[in-house]
Amino acid sequence: MSDAAESKTVRRLPGGVLATGLAVLVGLLFVGSLLTGPAGIGFRESLAALFTRDRDAVALIMQEIRLPRAILATMIGASLGLSGAVLQGYLRNPLAEPSLMGVSSSASLGAVLAIYTGVSAAFPIALPLMALAGAFAAVLVVRALAGAGGGSIALILAGVAVTSLTGAMTALALSLSPNPFAALEIVTWMLGSLADRSMTHVWLAAPFMVLGWLLLLGLGRALDALTLGEATAATLGISTGRVQNIAILGTALCVGAATAVAGAIGFVGLVVPHLLRPLVGAEPSRLLVASALGGAALLLAADIAVRLIAPEQDLKLGVLTALIGAPFFLWLIVRSREGLP
Amino acid sequence: MTDDPARLTVQNLAVDLGGRRIVDRVSFDCRPGEIVGLVGPNGAGKSTLLRAIAGLVPSGGSFLIDGEDARALSPRQRARRLAYIAQEREIAWGVAVLRLVAIGREPHRGPFAGLTREDESHIAAAMALADVAHLAHRSALSLSGGERARVLIARALAQASPLIVADEPTAGLDPAHQIGLMETFAARCASGDSVLASLHDLTLAARHCTRILVLSEGRIVADGSPTEVFTAGLMRDVYGVEALIEEMPGGLIVVPAGRAVTPAGPDRS
Numbered sequence A: 001m002s003d004a005a006e007s008k009t010v011r012r013l014p015g016g017v018l019a020t021g022l023a024v025l026v027g028l029l030f031v032g033s034l035l036t037g038p039a040g041i042g043f044r045e046s047l048a049a050l051f052t053r054d055r056d057a058v059a060l061i062m063q064e065i066r067l068p069r070a071i072l073a074t075m076i077g078a079s080l081g082l083s084g085a086v087l088q089g090y091l092r093n094p095l096a097e098p099s100l101m102g103v104s105s106s107a108s109l110g111a112v113l114a115i116y117t118g119v120s121a122a123f124p125i126a127l128p129l130m131a132l133a134g135a136f137a138a139v140l141v142v143r144a145l146a147g148a149g150g151g152s153i154a155l156i157l158a159g160v161a162v163t164s165l166t167g168a169m170t171a172l173a174l175s176l177s178p179n180p181f182a183a184l185e186i187v188t189w190m191l192g193s194l195a196d197r198s199m200t201h202v203w204l205a206a207p208f209m210v211l212g213w214l215l216l217l218g219l220g221r222a223l224d225a226l227t228l229g230e231a232t233a234a235t236l237g238i239s240t241g242r243v244q245n246i247a248i249l250g251t252a253l254c255v256g257a258a259t260a261v262a263g264a265i266g267f268v269g270l271v272v273p274h275l276l277r278p279l280v281g282a283e284p285s286r287l288l289v290a291s292a293l294g295g296a297a298l299l300l301a302a303d304i305a306v307r308l309i310a311p312e313q314d315l316k317l318g319v320l321t322a323l324i325g326a327p328f329f330l331w332l333i334v335r336s337r338e339g340l341p
Numbered sequence B: 001m002t003d004d005p006a007r008l009t010v011q012n013l014a015v016d017l018g019g020r021r022i023v024d025r026v027s028f029d030c031r032p033g034e035i036v037g038l039v040g041p042n043g044a045g046k047s048t049l050l051r052a053i054a055g056l057v058p059s060g061g062s063f064l065i066d067g068e069d070a071r072a073l074s075p076r077q078r079a080r081r082l083a084y085i086a087q088e089r090e091i092a093w094g095v096a097v098l099r100l101v102a103i104g105r106e107p108h109r110g111p112f113a114g115l116t117r118e119d120e121s122h123i124a125a126a127m128a129l130a131d132v133a134h135l136a137h138r139s140a141l142s143l144s145g146g147e148r149a150r151v152l153i154a155r156a157l158a159q160a161s162p163l164i165v166a167d168e169p170t171a172g173l174d175p176a177h178q179i180g181l182m183e184t185f186a187a188r189c190a191s192g193d194s195v196l197a198s199l200h201d202l203t204l205a206a207r208h209c210t211r212i213l214v215l216s217e218g219r220i221v222a223d224g225s226p227t228e229v230f231t232a233g234l235m236r237d238v239y240g241v242e243a244l245i246e247e248m249p250g251g252l253i254v255v256p257a258g259r260a261v262t263p264a265g266p267d268r269s
Helices: A001-010 A013-035 A045-051 A057-093 A103-116 A126-146 A149-178 A180-191 A199-217 A218-226 A230-236 A240-262 A268-279 A284-309 A315-339 B047-054 B075-081 B095-108 B117-129 B144-157 B177-190 B202-208 B232-239
Strands: B006-015 B020-030 B035-039 B060-065 B084-085 B161-169 B192-196 B209-216 B219-224 B239-246 B253-259
Touching: A013 A045, A013 A057, A013 A240, A045 A057, A045 B075, A057 A149, A057 A199, A057 A218, A057 A240, A057 A268, A057 A284, A057 B192, A103 A149, A103 A180, A103 A240, A126 A149, A126 A199, A126 A240, A126 B006, A126 B144, A149 A180, A149 A240, A149 B006, A180 A315, A199 A284, A218 A230, A218 B095, A230 A240, A230 B202, A268 A315, A284 A315, A284 B209, A315 B209, B020 B047, B020 B060, B020 B219, B035 B047, B047 B095, B047 B161, B047 B192, B047 B219, B047 B253, B075 B084, B075 B095, B084 B144, B095 B117, B117 B144, B117 B177, B144 B161, B144 B177, B144 B239, B161 B177, B161 B253, B177 B192, B177 B202, B202 B253, B209 B232, B219 B232, B232 B239
Parallel strands: B035 B192, B035 B209, B084 B161, B161 B192
Antiparallel strands: B006 B020, B006 B060, B209 B219, B239 B253
8 A cells, every 4th residue: 555655746857967877978978979979089189189279180070070979969869759758748648749740841841852953962061951952841730730729639640641741752752763872872861871071060950959959948837737737727817829930840850951961760759758757757848858869878878889780780760769769659658458556 | 006996896897719609798897806707608708708808818998906907007017917727627636735824925026036934924815815724835736626626726716816717626626615615705805805706506605605697608697795796597598507506604505306398508509
């Protein structure tokens, strides 16, 4: 009896402890990511090379290859974790994740179209820009389909519709692709990778992501109120329409930018909020910062793993996250079917 | 405040949903300290009327809260005057009961402010009044139906709004919990607050409400004290049932005994 009562008690780590712990983890993995790569560079040497003004090979590798890769993994992971936490909170559905809004698949389609039409061969920057355009087009279509007062169910249905449509169009571009190299590049883009990214990608994605983070982080208390349902939240002074707009705009900004520079990376936005929810007492507002840090940590770890597991083969990051994420998803389904809390 | 401070004044309130008039030019007022029971058959428009007053569905006509046009209030201002208890007892996540009740303080908090001492004392008082203080650290998803209902009442009490609008707050509760809940409302109204609640249990309404509104086909067909409103004729006309109505210590007992011989119910003519 006392055991049962114990298990129903909500426990959570003090906010500062969890955030500090996750931040330290992100810091360690960031350094770990900097130290991982085919070129065997010593610990001191590699860190010193980050700050040197020399243009030798080690400095180039550290500053032009590994640093942007680690920064992008951190930013993209944080974007996926944060938007996953916001969308689960807004939709009050633990199965929600950024790709559900059609943002990732539409951004992928934009990137694929850039490759397919050959625009990206002429102007490399066109690829991320068209991916961003795809993300925003998705938001507009989803908003129009869901309607102003549509509520969360309409939003989910609209997101699913846009996701399947853009997925089909991506497949179409793939099968109509005129040359095999473009097809290979398209596939690479659909799978998600952080290999061979530069600081240009960092600077391109950062403004959108930071703006998206600021929008999403401001939703904490509104998400708490939505725990009680949309009607009750509205009578607590929360404008649910505004929350919906901010949630999808913020997701489009940061996940659109993430997909624009790294392709579609799934499951991080689904898994991370889940893993951390018990540690924050299930409170949606406390989950936001924790999920952003947790997402960054998970993606940094995954990106280190793809380089350690198959250094020669260029294992795709999105493949690895899906390999971890899909079984987790199944476990979630089985657990909810068993009716466990 | 004015000399005649009606807490809520509703005039010609009308709601159309899907091209159908659900609430038809309803007018009434509600004074401080009153517990107004809204009764009527299924589909009479009770929930829609309450949702309109809570600002959840668009409506015609006018209604004033404490003498001010409710539609002119911002959502936050309105939330400080009116707390709404939804019929669906929705709780999405297993947050601690204490944190759930604290959500009721939302309209009183600044943009990035934590809970103040005043917030804490409102939360503690609300939890004590709703008898959920002992559940403070329990997961909101581990509660029984009665506990869940009381926790959500505590959430609304913590909002400290002078008008509480509750949609079937006693549905699905056992008799002791039903009476306990009405007593919680009564305690709150003793300090000058007002409650407007839709109820299906007529005896509960008769014994615990200071006033009864009867809604039928979107219109108010009776408005008065329980003894004025609950008559055999009204029960026949509005509900289509024969009822036993007895004066007992503590108020009326209203028991539907069987269908009326000449069906005059509102459904399907």
